[in-house]
Amino acid sequence: MTASKKPGWRIVFAGTGGQGVVTAARILTEFFSARGNQVVSGQLHGMAQRGGSVQASVMIDCGISPVIPNGAADCVVGFEPVETVRALPFMSQSTTVFMNTTPVVPYVLSQQAVRGKGSGQYPSEDSLQQHVLSVTPKLLAFDATELARSAGMVKTLNVVMVGCLFGSGILPATPEEFAETVMKTVPSKLAEANERAFQTGVDFGRKLHKPEESS
């Protein structure tokens, strides 16, 4: 029995303080709650805004537990390469993983480099992808930060990632349904940037079903 065969949808968002991880989880939670689903979303913050790792979970129609068991995530949405791999314990062979390939380099690496303690090196993109691929073949790695920038604003990274999640068809709602509900609540001056970022993500997520386009 693998945990992922239980009913419901279990999503893990992983990134660093300031990337909009908690906001992404909250928007998803509010959307599915308004839609009539049972939703439980967990977050850990506190010292996170000082540049730490941030993980948030969203569980749709899963029950009352606030924490996703090991190996039980249907999808890990990684806003940052190292943070994606940090969420490895949540993954199983049936987990879909999105990995933004733009790193946020931990400041300790510069300290290591200068003090000659530790490697001082950010792990290579290839090694990080290999860690994920050793657990699940369903990995989509792409430069989401660049996509957000080309959509108008780097700060819309979390919108791109959520778009990608909806585009992948993993969730029990369509991108159109989500966009229609959520964009209504966005201040008008930001609506266009958010919409463009979301659509960019959706288009990318859809490539999961058409791997020939993702190369």
Add this chain to the structure above:
Amino acid sequence: MWGQAVSGARGHDVLRDEPGARAAMLGNVAIVRGALEAGVQYFACYPGTPSSEVGDTFAAIAEGCGISFEYSVNEKIALELAFGASLSGARSMCSMKHLGLNYAGDPASTIPYVGVEGGMVIVSAGDPSAITSPNEQDQRHFSNFLFYPIFDPATVPDALAMTRFAFRLSEETRLPVILRPTTRVCHTSSVVELGQLATTKNKIVFNKDPARYTPMPANARRMRKEITQRYQKAAELLASSPFFGTYGSGSRGIVASGVGYAYARQIVEDLGLEDTVSLMQIGAYPIPEPLLGRFLKSVDSVLIVEELTPFVEERVMISAFRLGRNIPITGKHTGHFPMEFEYGPDMVDDAIRSYLDMPARPKIEVSQPALPIRPPVLCPGCPHRSSFYLVRKAFGKKTVYTNDIGCYTLGYGPPLECCDTVLSMGSSISEAAAIAQTTGKRTVAFLGDSTFFHSGLPALANLVVNSADVTVVVLNNHVTAMTGFQPSVAAAADGSDESGLSILRAVKGLGVKNVHEVDPTDEDSTLAVLRAAKKGSGVNVVICSAPCSVYDKRLSGSEKRAPLEVDQEFCNQCSLCVLVLGCPAIEVTDNKYEIVADLCDGCKLCAYVCNQDAIKEGGE
């Protein structure tokens, strides 16, 4: 991104007048909703993770609902205010983290003697695994220790329903009541069903009755006997509450409290154990003895699932002993669960399978590779970095640095190394005094503006009398930053906010002669003042005042300063900037030093430190 309008919706839900409607809420927001449904009239708090959003939500809505609200100077005062309001008939609430209740422990210990008038609820959020705290104490012991009924929610809907019920329980027993949510309830969002917002409020009147409200020894002894009756009444009222439900109908018992119940319930459902197991929730204390007794008679063994101390476990043992039920009781003392830290779904899953002699859970072998860690760090542009750097430059390596609770605890470790010890709010001053007296070493005590007024003031008064050789450095950034930028009572250094309290005048008022207020972003003048303080004897106070860089940008709307750049022509890779500052905006890749424009705040401290003149404002 998405923008502010979306988060505004949360404030809307907490006030939504639509009984029966569903809304997704953070646990801490659901507590506020429960209080509004119970007719809360008065609220005071001191922020502390994971409780802070309770106060922040009240801050956003109180004025519009006619509720008295304040961020108090400390938890003891917040609790005393809530008690005073209760004596005047108001339904009152105060909130704090677990440690805050220790600080408020003196008044808290006597309120049950005096008794309340309006219902009074203390939210004291727990932090198993000490995720954002220096300890993980179990506040449930306040129940049998000081006679407080305590609610222990497992879920967000529990938090709402228990808060609402707690006000009723408090008024009917005249006991103050504690709500003890933990991090996994406070910071979890889930769907709740909204109840009816209170339509009536308690009448406000203070009836003079000194014998009733003054626990002088003779009165206190009379009151003590009444407490026993009132605490017994609380147990009776709890017995008719919905917080001790049983799920499943098997003969193998599981008794679970707090988030442990949520995990156990989920596992019993997922594994389809309803015919094997009877699962009882313990949602409050004192545990109604008849309910627990009936459950123990209905099962032939018990597993206890609770975080922190074996609090329920020992109650179950006592109850089974009284009943003469000689059944196996398993839990912490049998090694099914650890004595410390929070539980998780996998741990509870394993324990339930082991308890039921089921085959072990299939292990999903995922080995976590070594990854670079991301310890919390002072933000780019944080004025504390400048203060720490300059203090270290003036006072050197051998000085003992006592530190305190706040963002500035991040002066711990290299490269700033301005934290040799931390204990509790305001403790830096007294620790420094005693270390100076006993060792003869030079000591510097750091504390922030909010901590200064929280409990630094009496420590400073004591220091003035005791006159040890201590330099106190107050890091005044005008905001309680670590817990989410709650307003500090301290005035801005430039006097722009006349309503704030002046640290400088307070220090002078205590008779400290050597006191200076400096701007740590003016490095040379600050260094001169610090060097003078080092030469002086007795009590020296240096107030380093500069606004929090994040708060300043995000909330005051001031413009982002231009990021700096490393001029590679001048940079000789000496590494000084990284070695002494630890700013996350400076990156070293293959011995090349660069400033990440997205992260840089433009504070120019690195340019001050660089002796090659290699760090310049962008575009120069």
